[in-house]
Amino acid sequence: MLSLFQYNWQVREDWLNWCQSISEEEFHKDRIGGMKSIKETLIHIIDCELLWLNSMVEKTIFCETRNSINQLKDIRAYSAFVKSHTKYFIEQLTSENENRIIEVKRRDGTILHFTQKKILAHMITHEVHHIGQLSIWARELQLKPISSDLIIRNYD
Numbered sequence: 508m509l510s511l512f513q514y515n516w517q518v519r520e521d522w523l524n525w526c527q528s529i530s531e532e533e534f535h536k537d538r539i540g541g542m543k544s545i546k547e548t549l550i551h552i553i554d555c556e557l558l559w560l561n562s563m564v565e566k567t568i569f570c571e572t573r574n575s576i577n578q579l580k581d582i583r584a585y586s587a588f589v590k591s592h593t594k595y596f597i598e599q600l601t602s603e604n605e606n607r608i609i610e611v612k613r614r615d616g617t618i619l620h621f622t623q624k625k626i627l628a629h630m631i632t633h634e635v636h637h638i639g640q641l642s643i644w645a646r647e648l649q650l651k652p653i654s655s656d657l658i659i660r661n662y663d
Contacts, residue, residue: 508627509597514662515634516590519552521653522641523586526579533648534579541640549582552637557589559630560596562609563623568592597627 526534526545534546542548554573561567570588572581605624612618621629635655642652654660 508600508624508631509594510663511631512593512597514657514660515631516586517660517662518638518653518655519549519586519634522549522638523579523583525645525650525653528650529648538644538647540643541637545641545644546577546579546582548637548640550576550585552634553582553586553589555633556593556630559626560589560593562611563626564592564596593630 526549529545535544537543538545542551557568557570568589570585573585576582576585600623605627606622608620609623609626610618610620638653638655642655645652
């Protein structure tokens with residue numbers, strides 16, 4: 508499963524590099540769909556990775572600088588912080604623990620139960636979903652999107 512996270516992190520890094528080619532205005536501009544802007548969509552991807560990771564770890568991981576993120580460099584730092592914690596968790600995960608049931612309380616108070624393996628799969632596909640939105644916005648800007656073609660990437 509780590510290899511699919513490495514794939515996502517590589518694609519995310521490529522998108523962060525791609526963002527250097529657009530203006531600050533385009534980076535922050537409200538758009539249709541996604542999380543309303545390129546900046547907010549990138550932050551959302553990382554937020555969700557941390558949120559789901561925190562559902563599986565014993566001690567909550569907190570990023571002290573989370574609420575002050577506004578620039579691309581801040582997003583890079585946040586991404587690196589979360590990636591390091593996610594990578595460590597996955598590297599320590601045993602096959603027996605993949606089937607450990609995690610109780611998740613939704614905002615409406617509903618309690619759901621998932622295996623750690625299912626949560627990790629969701630974390631992977633969630634990022635892929637939002638990468639598609641970034642690709643649409645890139646095309647709207649008449650720019651080439653980052654290729655997310657897994658088969659041609661070396662990410663292990």
